[in-house]
Amino acid sequence: MKKVNLFGADTKSLSAFISAQRRLNCYYEVLPSGEKDSKVVIRGTPGFTLFTTIPAAPIRGFLAVNNTLYVVGGNSLFSVNNAGVVTTIGSLGTITNEVVAMANNGVQLIIGTGSSGYIYTYSTSTLSIISSSGFPQSTTSIVFMNGFFVAQNPGTGQFFVSDVYDGTTWDPLQFATAETTPDDLLVVSALHGDLVLWCQHHTEFWQDNGGSPMPFAQLVGTAQDWGLAAVNSVAYFNNTLAFLAQNVQGQVQIMALNGYAPQRISNHNIENIINSFAVTSDAIALSYITDGHPMYQITFPSANRSFLYEGINNIWSEVQTGVSPQARHAANIGVSFAGAYCFSDSTTGNIYQFDNTVYTDNGTPIKRELDSMHIENQGNILGIDELWLDFELGQGLQIGQGSNPQIMLQVSKDNGNTFGNERWTSIGKVGQYGGPRAIYRRFGQSRDFVFKIRMTDPVPFILVRGSAIVRTSREAGK
Numbered sequence: 001m002k003k004v005n006l007f008g009a010d011t012k013s014l015s016a017f018i019s020a021q022r023r024l025n026c027y028y029e030v031l032p033s034g035e036k037d038s039k040v041v042i043r044g045t046p047g048f049t050l051f052t053t054i055p056a057a058p059i060r061g062f063l064a065v066n067n068t069l070y071v072v073g074g075n076s077l078f079s080v081n082n083a084g085v086v087t088t089i090g091s092l093g094t095i096t097n098e099v100v101a102m103a104n105n106g107v108q109l110i111i112g113t114g115s116s117g118y119i120y121t122y123s124t125s126t127l128s129i130i131s132s133s134g135f136p137q138s139t140t141s142i143v144f145m146n147g148f149f150v151a152q153n154p155g156t157g158q159f160f161v162s163d164v165y166d167g168t169t170w171d172p173l174q175f176a177t178a179e180t181t182p183d184d185l186l187v188v189s190a191l192h193g194d195l196v197l198w199c200q201h202h203t204e205f206w207q208d209n210g211g212s213p214m215p216f217a218q219l220v221g222t223a224q225d226w227g228l229a230a231v232n233s234v235a236y237f238n239n240t241l242a243f244l245a246q247n248v249q250g251q252v253q254i255m256a257l258n259g260y261a262p263q264r265i266s267n268h269n270i271e272n273i274i275n276s277f278a279v280t281s282d283a284i285a286l287s288y289i290t291d292g293h294p295m296y297q298i299t300f301p302s303a304n305r306s307f308l309y310e311g312i313n314n315i316w317s318e319v320q321t322g323v324s325p326q327a328r329h330a331a332n333i334g335v336s337f338a339g340a341y342c343f344s345d346s347t348t349g350n351i352y353q354f355d356n357t358v359y360t361d362n363g364t365p366i367k368r369e370l371d372s373m374h375i376e377n378q379g380n381i382l383g384i385d386e387l388w389l390d391f392e393l394g395q396g397l398q399i400g401q402g403s404n405p406q407i408m409l410q411v412s413k414d415n416g417n418t419f420g421n422e423r424w425t426s427i428g429k430v431g432q433y434g435g436p437r438a439i440y441r442r443f444g445q446s447r448d449f450v451f452k453i454r455m456t457d458p459v460p461f462i463l464v465r466g467s468a469i470v471r472t473s474r475e476a477g478k
Contacts (some may be wrong), residue, residue: 020416044461052084059344134170
């Protein structure tokens with residue numbers, strides 16, 4: 001008999017016969033010391049709580065400036081302080097873009113709504129429309145860099161540049177064009193002193209060389225033949241920018257800039273999944289850090305799916321809100337503010353905060369699920385006498401759901417395509433640190449086993465190891 005580990009880093013995509021593994025609302029953390037004969041712990045993703053509610057929906061933009069969070073909700077601009085108190089600033093008129101453009105130069109806040117541009121001046125608390133002839137009124141992307149606001153001009157390869165520290169004044173001659181390939185400029189970003197121009201089929205990098213009237217010039221030899229597949233997929237992640245990329249063949253991959261070169265962070269399994277979606281252009285992403293783990297979370301609203309990339313171990317998981325068989329995560333757009341990571345959902349005026357000490361999504365149970373690797377022996381019959389899941393024990397609540405936290409297990413004997421009856425066991429009421437342990441027996445024989453475990457109780461999800469005691473066909477016949 002031998003003991004085998006249950007969990008790996010693969011992801012089910014093309015066929016469960018190839019890999020049946022799945023991680024939902026959990027991620028891997030490497031243990032440097034390797035105690036308890038385990039070098040990896042599987043942890044639950046953070047839950048979230050309600051921070052405040054904006055009296056207009058949906059939330060279309062966030063920007064944190066010092067101790068104030070500026071929020072566009074519906075067609076209005078609001079400010080929120082650290083205590084969550086909301087103040088209405090003013091109306092923005094018609095908004096044609098789902099997510100508005102927002103940037104800050106320390107003196108002014110600029111907003112591009114897709115139909116008009118607005119300036120909010122901090123010192124005078126005034127909100128005014130931008131009337132300067134050089135401003136591209138339909139812009140959907142604005143960034144601040146080296147004293148200038150830079151705004152993309154939709155439907156062209158052009159970008160325009162404001163006067164220094166003045167978003168109300170735009171010289172109509174102070175513009176340039178992304179010129180490596182004649183396609184549309186979609187998003188402008190700033191990274192490590194470079195201006196990044198995200199186009200449909202390529203990416204360019206420019207720097208401030210002090211010229212006039214255009215202060216920026218292209219960095220020769222840095223353009224890349226990867227375009228942006230979804231305008232809201234760009235997120236600052238792990239000291240760089242991650243994004244949903246597309247090649248000239250139309251396939252999409254998730255990448256992160258490594259210097260000037262896009263580096264693939266998705267894998268074949270994730271790419272197989274997302275390229276099967278009918279729509280990927282609506283993808284929206286955010287990035288946060290939890291306990292030192294940089295996370296890039298991307299959601300495909302039309303497909304109703306969300307995926308999470310953990311940047312230390314480079315492993316993908318799925319995330320969702322609610323306990324339905326399959327759904328997206330609630331998080332839509334986000335920002336770091338008041339020592340936490342705040343985000344909106346896609347329909348309401350609610351602003352939430354991630355919290356890794358909270359084990360529900362604003363009171364909704366979190367479904368955490370793991371599907372194991374295939375346990376097999378070169379196609380031969382094998383038996384499993386015992387399966388042990390080494391969970392943190394004794395974390396039950398005093399009352400209500402979670403007072404006696406349960407782990408569910410199902411087994412598949414057809415290569416992970418269908419699973420049998422649910423088998424439940426306790427992992428300890430409050431203070432029961434020594435047990436009961438999650439041990440299952442009597443699985444019979446098969447040529448292949450795949451195990452599914454699930455927990456929905458609002459308690460810590462910490463799995464140190466999972467193993468099975470396996471008998472080979474010769475041992476099974478004794």
